[in-house]
Amino acid sequence: MTRRLITLLLCLFATPAFAQTVAAPAPAATPAPALPRVAIETTAGRIVVEVETVKAPITSANFLRYVDHAKLNGVEFYRIVRFDPDYGLLQFGTLGDPKRSYPVIKHEPTTLTGLSHTNGTLSMARSEPGTAQGDFTLMIGNQTSLDAKGDDVGYAAFGHVVEGMDVVLKILNGELSPTATRNGGYKGEVPVTPVKILTTKRVTVP
Secondary structure, three states: OOHHHHHHHOOOOOOOOOOOOOOOOOOOOOOOOOOEEEEEEOOOOEEEEEEOOOOOOOHHHHHHHHHOEEEOOOEEEEEEEEOOOOOOEEEEEOOEEEEEEEOOOOOOOOOHHOOOOOOOEEEOOOOOOOOOOOOEEEEEEOOHOOOOEOOOOOOOOOEEEEOOOHHHHHHOOOOOOOOOOOOOEEOOOOOOOOOOOEEEEOOOHH
């Protein structure tokens, strides 16, 4: 009787019904594709930024178009807003040069992208919302006051520095002219010897 019972139990455990109770291993998660990175080679050194093409697709595509068509090669960091040696922002780009600038793009507020103007953030320079073209800003220190909130649509953040913040700080602390302007503005914020961008190009993500 005992042998019969054991044999019956072994047969039961070998049936498909029992086998189905064993959980199959979960499939491996597919890693998200790496975000594109751009190396900005300047006369002060190398800066590498990562571009948020998933969260801010319109603004990122605009920046990458300037990069891919070499529109930023030869432009300068023409504006330095320095509150203290490690807090402020840098501005660079085409300064509205029609030979370098593409049409304006739609504004992507941080309330839509989920991004924020924290230390090292790359953002768009503009006058009114929806007028951004080929001018960009780099944050040194957290400047979340530039994020969208309430009726204020803020500025469009779309990337961040992943290498070369020491170069960014070096540019921030360059000598400023008390009288020079650019396009009639930015008095007191124009560097005596502007740092030039030599090349911008996509680089392989390590």
